[in-house]
Amino acid sequence: MPAPLLQIxxxxxxxxxxARQFWQVAHAYNILAFSGDMGAGxxxxxHALCNYLQVQDAVSSPTFALINEYHFDxxxxxxxxxxxxxxxxRNTEEAIDSGMEDCLLQKDNYSLIEWPEKAPEIIPHPHLWITIKTHGENERMMDVWLKN
Ligand SMILES: Nc1ncnc2c1ncn2[C@@H]1O[C@H](COP(=O)(O)OP(=O)(O)OP(=O)(O)O)[C@@H](O)[C@H]1O
Ligand SMILES: [Mg+2]
Structure with a gap:
């Protein structure tokens, strides 16, 4: 198993x-897939990354809107x-129908995905696969993997 690009x-x-450390590595990749259990973080x-990048739009949870669009300088x-x-x-077809693939194909823009395991086949390579796990009560362990 290859080593992660980053572990924090x-x-x-x-x-x-x-978020700052993460962006130093991640800014070079436009597709960032965040995998982790419910409530992992x-x-x-x-949201912390958006704060760090000073995104202009109010950041809200994409629970109801499937795709949120943010802008940053x-x-x-x-x-x-x-x-x-x-x-x-429920499946890859729903991902395509709801416009996910169109976003992923915009190479000049960033796409951040929660629950990427629902339709992994439509994620172009290369991309970063980020795992977040609970680590003690208040800590989280993040591993960043390059998927070539
Ligand atoms: N170090 C930490 N990093 C992130 N979240 C933490 C940390 N410590 C505690 N938490 C708490 O854990 C919860 C994480 O919730 P969050 O909504 O970010 O999870 P999620 O992975 O997006 O879940 P879902 O799969 O339901 O979307 C929050 O209540 C947050 O305050
Ligand atoms: Mg979430």
Missing amino acids: SYSLATIENA KTTFI DNGRDRVMYHMDWYRL
């Missing part, structure tokens, strides 16, 4: 620093970040 353990108190981490350039939650998808 963080609490809510240190999550901003974790996928949304919380994505990427060294003077307006950059789009899609935040998708695939939890409610």
